[in-house]
Amino acid sequence: MTLRSNVPSRRAWDTGQHSREQRLAAASRYARGKLVAHHDATALLEAVLRPGDRVCLEGDNQKQADFLARSLAQADPAVVRDLHIVQSGIVLAEHLDLFEAGIARKLDFSYSGPQGGPLARALAERKIELGAIHTYLELFSRYFVDLTPHVALTVARCADRDGNLYMGPNTEDSPVVIEATAFKQGIVIAQVNELVDKVPRVDVPGDRVDFVVVAPEAFYVEPLFTRDPAQVTETQILTAMLAIRGIYEEYGVRRLNHGIGFNTAAIELLLPTYAERRGLKGRIATHFALNPHPTLIPAIETGWVQQIHSFGSEVGMDAYMRARPDIYFTGRDGSMASNRLYCQAAGLYATDLFIGSTLQIDLQGNSSTVTRGRIAGFGGAPNMGSDPHGRRHASDPWLKAGREAADGQAGLARGRKLVVQIVETFGDKLVPTFVEQLDSVQLAETLRLDLPPVMIYGDDVTHIVTEEGIANLLLCRTADEREQAIRGVAGYTPVGRGRDRRAVEDLRARGVIRRPEDLGIDPLDAHKSLLAARSIKELMHWSGNLYDPPRKFRNW
């Protein structure tokens, strides 16, 4: 064997470093120290970007680097072109304008909520070359493997002259994006609301930040998690009662994540009332991986909730969270700290239950929020709504679910995460929630996607809750049983009316399907008086007026 370690290498090992130095040199004429005037933002971007660069333009679930997005959209497409956008949220119109102008060509993302319609159109017109629609953890992971950004455009509440950034409650995706970019010799540019002498706390250290632009206006934050209790329907209250009685109580679920829909808001508002009467305080719903939902305030104030870690923040919750450091994670400065990567990992590995709503469920229990002409993306639900095969710690709910799935078969003891879909059988405009085939299958064919976008795969779903009852899929032993269990809670939808009545009654006798009356719940008791708060104003009162609701939710 020949040792060749003494042969000098001919290749350069620091091309990234050289590229970075060239970019910084090109940008230097616009900067004084790290500071760049806002009217030079577009010129700065033209100086640092190279055709084909991977760029993360945050683009989070909630906060938006909206000024930098506008500045990039104004760049000269002859100079800045063919960018590969790698960011979790496609939320602003400017994000799609980049593709229209040819500034960007390729896209890898997670979530597109408000731009779901325009995004589907742009894909159909082949204006975007789509890599994949990811879950958050998946996209963040790829930042460190094959989607490392060359340039990250981030957003913070304030910065000092050294580039130290304070993001406050909306830290969100930034630490992971900036870590991947900065340590791979990329360029990090931050838009901030103001420049200060000393930041309240350092969320991102200044030596990872190259340029700071004070934006003319404060950055936009999407209020995604505010659910007005006045909009909660009696049917949603009924499904919430079913979930509390038939799942939370049944399995003793203490560690969990909730989706953002009205059904789970109803659960939050029933903890201090319905669940309290059942004597469940301290036995269920104590530890959350959850955004700061205003509808959880009454449960916090009555001592139900012990701890919450959050992916991001919610508009209007700052002062309340600051006053409740025993509940929320807060910095030495007192303000709440969020982190989407950490919280997603927490929701995946350290909770026993995910419960959320969806727009479509098929006969195998696969679910999707893609409907004709709209690609909403995934966000976090697929991570939290999956059974993590990497989990190795036991808990009572996890073991009980595992026993139900094992059906008394001998073998290694193994648990299961509870993954619950809670829906009403019909959605808006009488559109059935239960379908023979997900719209996303058709959409994947039309757009020639490699995979139909599926929010939660049927084999991860353990329970489906509707106003008709609970289907426990852990107890189904064949594909046919599973289909009938789903049809058996699908109400008056065509899928529900297509049930084999006898098979469904057999499943009910075995406890695979449980009706409200089987759980001692009278649907007529599902009344708005059961909600701990019946309006946004009452939530504000519960909080001791610390919660400051966004204007669009103030109707008094």
Add this chain to the structure above:
Amino acid sequence: MVTITLRYTTRGPASGHAPSAIVGVVASGNLEVLLERALPDTVCAVEIATPVRGYDEVWQAVVADFVERTSPGGLHISINDGGARPDTVALRLMQGIRMMEAGR
């Protein structure tokens, strides 16, 4: 606006003695149900006025289940629908029956 009229023979009369009851409101996604004790003991008639076309089968299924479950003999039921979902329809009908039982 579409009108659907359904007529059933029931096992017996609706319980209670209230002559009439009204539940719900006419609003988007909701409905108003007026129940009147006006027919022979084993007859139930349901008249639905709805702005939504093409859901006759769903209405038939919802009302048939309701009649089977509650035996609302003697009742003339008028529904003024605002595009309510079947679960809301079923809930309002049950609330109406309870008011007919409770009222005097």
